[in-house]
Amino acid sequence: MNAKVSATIAVIITGAVLLYGVADFPDFGDPTSPANAGVEGGAPSASLHFINESYKETKVPNLVTSVLADYRGYDTMFETVVIFAAGLAIFVILRNLRSDDPLPEPLPATEDRFIDGDHQRIIVGTTCRIAIPLVQIFALYVVAHGHHSPGGGFQGGVMLGASFILVALGGNLRDALARLGEDTFMRLASLGILIYAAFGLVPQFLGRNFLDYGVLEKIFLTDGPEMARSHSMLGVEVGVALTVMSIMFAIFANLSSRGEMRGGL
Amino acid sequence: MAEFLWKTIGHHFNFWVYIVLLMLGLWATIAKNNLVKKLMGLSIFQSAIILLYVSIGTKEGATIPILDHHGHIPSESHHADVGPEIAAHGVANPLPHVLMLTAIVVGVATLGVALSLVQAIYRDFGTVEEDELLREIKSLHPDG
Numbered sequence: 001m002n003a004k005v006s007a008t009i010a011v012i013i014t015g016a017v018l019l020y021g022v023a024d025f026p027d028f029g030d031p032t033s034p035a036n037a038g039v040e041g042g043a044p045s046a047s048l049h050f051i052n053e054s055y056k057e058t059k060v061p062n063l064v065t066s067v068l069a070d071y072r073g074y075d076t077m078f079e080t081v082v083i084f085a086a087g088l089a090i091f092v093i094l095r096n097l098r099s100d101d102p103l104p105e106p107l108p109a110t111e112d113r114f115i116d117g118d119h120q121r122i123i124v125g126t127t128c129r130i131a132i133p134l135v136q137i138f139a140l141y142v143v144a145h146g147h148h149s150p151g152g153g154f155q156g157g158v159m160l161g162a163s164f165i166l167v168a169l170g171g172n173l174r175d176a177l178a179r180l181g182e183d184t185f186m187r188l189a190s191l192g193i194l195i196y197a198a199f200g201l202v203p204q205f206l207g208r209n210f211l212d213y214g215v216l217e218k219i220f221l222t223d224g225p226e227m228a229r230s231h232s233m234l235g236v237e238v239g240v241a242l243t244v245m246s247i248m249f250a251i252f253a254n255l256s257s258r259g260e261m262r263g264g265l
Numbered sequence: 266m267a268e269f270l271w272k273t274i275g276h277h278f279n280f281w282v283y284i285v286l287l288m289l290g291l292w293a294t295i296a297k298n299n300l301v302k303k304l305m306g307l308s309i310f311q312s313a314i315i316l317l318y319v320s321i322g323t324k325e326g327a328t329i330p331i332l333d334h335h336g337h338i339p340s341e342s343h344h345a346d347v348g349p350e351i352a353a354h355g356v357a358n359p360l361p362h363v364l365m366l367t368a369i370v371v372g373v374a375t376l377g378v379a380l381s382l383v384q385a386i387y388r389d390f391g392t393v394e395e396d397e398l399l400r401e402i403k404s405l406h407p408d409g
Contacts, residue, residue, distance in 0.1 A: 008292065010295065015287070019281065022277050022281070022284065025280060027276035028279045028320060029323045035322065035360075036322065036354075037353075047358045047359060050360065051330065052352075055332055056336065059336075061336065062332075063331065063356070064366065086374035086378050089381075090378055093382060149331065154370045244370060251377035255377065255380055255384060258388065
């Protein structure tokens, strides 16, 4: 049988089974569904605890941040490690360190090249020049203000990485690598993980569990463990942002230049 | 007929959309011959799962899960005399958002690894079409 026909049949059967199963799901937007309110007669759901208690326990108004960086600290730390491992995997798979090809000739200098890149790219280059600082400042705001407004390390890190990718797209990869070199971003990626791990290890040396930030009040000199948790979350978010920024740019730089890290797109 | 359809689909319309998306992604993953198109299918599949999780945390009439600066649930003032369980209906469930927040970024990173594998395959074999790759591999190992 034709592969496409059998694929279509398999997909339709899967879809039909899923559609049949979905009939038993709670209604869309139902606040009393098991995921939102817990099972009747059983223990209340974890999300109810997060909504009702997490401000008292961490002094962070953004519940997503407090759950991400404190209650689920292990998960977030090793998600960051996964991202770092993905960056390393791409380095191992693609990076070509022993290229025999000569370096590409630099573009001939002409009078039109008063903006980085080709003179055909004036509009793109100027727009990127205006946009990139704004993107980076907003990304820093998203990282630093992730406690009180939507944001955090992952989102801000992706935006910072995108700003460097925009440098590469608006000009060329060589310009972007001059601003954030390969050894720099690999060091920053490791530094991000190490910052996160330090916030886990220091409480351990102070006699508590890994990533138990409350005890850090002795170091931050805050009035109570809640504010120590809040400050520690900002610290780990900065670590996450560094790793995510570096790896997003590493993925782009490796993929767009076939691991050569020279010409690029 | 219309009433029957509304009863069946009406309150689960979101799930039907995700399942159609998921079927599209699954079909592309199975049936497409080009490895890059297969990866696009996987990405569509992943988007369907992410949308499913986020929609599970939705509550009708609720706002984003960010409290005001005194730690109060934003809509709590409208019905101040209710218990904490009812007040919690005022903000969306933060847990699915947290889970999907990390899943999205990890998804991008793993997609990058997959694309780099495809690029390495192209570098070594000169093609990303599956049938041509199978032929190449068979010619490299004629004994099977």
